Amino acid sequence: MINQHACIGMTSQRTRDRLIDRLREQGIRDMRVLSVIRQIPRHLFIEEALAHRAYEDTALPISHGQTISQPYIVARMTEALLETSPLEEVLEVGTGSGYQAAVLSRLVRRVYTVERIRALSDLARQRFRELNLRNIRAKHSDGGMGMPEYAPFDGIIVTAAPEGIPRALVEQLRIGGVMVMPIGNREEQILIRVTRTADGYDKEFLERVTFVPLLGGVI
């Protein structure tokens, strides 16, 4: 109780509304995305010590050297994913805090999310339970190969950067399905949208970004 009161100023609806204004200023237009970001309590996805910064438009550290993405990037990727066609089944690679999956879960029928660090996967799963987000299936494994057991997906979102487009992920998209992901090395990355076609895929450049690298194996 005491903590809740102490935090109230920093996590109030007014604070959240300011974040939405900022996302609008930066060009986020999709009302569905803005409305979900306004609703999802981002402060519950980070450590209590940083909760007062939850509605700043900034990436923040979570444990194990990973980060919760900047709200603008979450909004931009979600918007880019939803732009083309209605999505039912979506895969996220890189659960991290679980925030991106929580946002997606309010916009599509089912979210599958995979994380290679067990402690993060467990914590995210606990948050989904507490928030009663029942259409998210979280798995602890190496997501570089996707989740073939649930493929094909209408959309895939990758929140850690591989150097190039993983073929296994493209193959798990249905034809016409889209994948939004960063690619590049530690210094330089771009956000792209890949659309699966009958004989391969199309690729669009969205913007420059910085993500943690996509790594192999589980810990």
Ligand code: SAH
């Ligand atoms: N979507 C997250 C952002 C997390 S940062 C959020 O909303 O908080 C990216 C995450 O990708 C990290 O937690 C990292 O451990 C994870 N990751 C990196 N390589 C991976 C892989 N091959 N499979 C699954 N997860 C991976």
